[in-house]
Amino acid sequence: MAELLFWPALLLYGEAAVGYFGDVRRPGGAGRAATWGVRLGWLAQTALLAVQAARDDGFPWGTWASSLSLFVWLVVSAYLIWGCRRPYRLLGLVVMPLAVALLVIARAGGGTGTGNASHYSNVFLVIHVGLVLAAFAGFTLAAALSALYIWQERRLKTSPATILRRQVPALATLDALAFRTVAWSVPLLTLGVAVGLVRLVADDDRLDALIAATAVTWLVWFSYLGLRLLGGWAGRRAAYLALAGFVLVIVVRLALPATHFA
């Protein structure tokens, strides 16, 4: 059953990624098809996660690979909030290829099947993983908005003649949305990390590389908020900082999880 749902989700996300590239070349039908690909793929992946939850132990995303699948779902969910609106379609250029790549990695790691009993015995860990993943999904979306900001800013600086060819959100809108998304995500990460630390102390566990990298990630995103609110950072500088923060999110999600889950 999970197999039956994984492939449609992957193919539809793939179709969306290709469709968004087509939309850049010739806006119109390809963009609409891509948006439907995201919607239907998201439904298929939602069903996949529901099947996983029903077959396993309630919260089956206890391995890095399966939590990666949940992370992809959260990213696409967050993207769907804006992605269906025409001016934001270009966000899909960043979000959907990433979603496809991460879903493939999640499958390679065995994270999209069933039969994985949960490693988590208590609700604290469920909350810990849920909050951290939701925060990371928010950061991913903020990074996509920032990438779009940098791209649009470059167009405004270098090729104003063709600037009106494509419907893209205004710079100020992209900047404000990225900030708002981070402003929601940082508290989620703070809470998620705090819950994890409580568990760490209670179990008398040791710090590992993933915890250290997550702390650095938190620091970068927290600085993003601080610099924007107090240091007057906005626009391009803030966008580059968001991209730096996103690199750390990817490192935490892909490079280090084995150390933590082991």
Next chain:
Amino acid sequence: MMRLVLVGTSHHHAPVELREQVALGRDEAQAIAARLAEGGREVACLSTCNRTELYVAAGDVEQAEREAVEALASLEPDVEPALYRLHDRAAALHLFRVAAGLDSLVPGEGEILGQVRLAHELGTTGVLLDRVFRQALHSGRKVRAQTAIGASPSSVSAAAAALAEQVFGSLDGRSILLLGAGKVSEQAARSLRSRGAEISLVANSKTERERIEERLGDVDVVIASTNASGLVLEAAAVADALRRRKGRLLLLIDLAVPRDLDPAIGELDDCYLYDIDDLEQIVSETLSGRRREAERAESIVSVEAEKFHEWHASLDVVPAIASLRARAEEIREAELQKAESLLGRLDESQRRAVEAVTAQIVNKLLHLPTVRMKQAAVAADGVLYAETVRHLFGLDEDER
């Protein structure tokens, strides 16, 4: 049958010196339409800065055309060689193209739709002109809804406003600093104000440099268009203001030649500088985009013109169809009357059933001839069909 005649001239056929001689104000347009309509014609006059056109619905095409030509030539005799004359389908298609902005100097411009509506309202109209103008307005709206022909800016001032929206999104509450007060900069400021921005300061010359530099910290848009021979604002002053702005974006539009704003400003972060060449390139680019959209708009307009033609052609056969149906109904009722002695024995529901069955037989018999006559009307031999039907069923004899 009423025929449609168009006589007029436009920017394609006459230079402005000639067009201005035949351009009519609201009252004059209404008066000329009313005068030509004497004798039972329908007339509407469309007069804009790019065209003056008379639309006439009349039975006698030649006379209607001659009188319309005379009416325009009486305003300016030299205009006669520049007049075009179109009839029926071609006249309707022309009006539909005009309403869609496809015949305008700037393809897709929106003002023409209101002008067509006004011509309709001021005209002396009846069945034919009402129909053609309503359908033209519908086509115009449809073209604008289904294509992007009117979506992009067609002037330097509109391009400035579009750029501001690319940077800020909504312009509600955004403030403008106006350097100099040239015509183009005023138009650009007006265009921004119509989108919600406010003028915060109008500064006229280099003497106000201190005040200008001070306000650079607060405003969102600077529009420069002074007559100064050198730079009014240098990059160092803007860089200083940007430090005070703490990341707030600044848009600068330089409409002056020679330029008022230091080109190096464009290199600074969080600010965007455009000069007159940039804006003209945007306009040129969007106009070519409008021309691409015009191809799609042409096909929409053609479909609408075809619908009008079908309706108009059906007018040839409508009287014959109406006579035929009236004759059939008359026969049905007469036959029922004859059978009254038999029908009198039926109860009310049985009588109604008989009425319904006979009416249905008549309708079914006449359905195909009606459809075929309408089809024949579109194919241009509707009059022949109508005459044949009148002859076969003796419709003219009855009327006599």
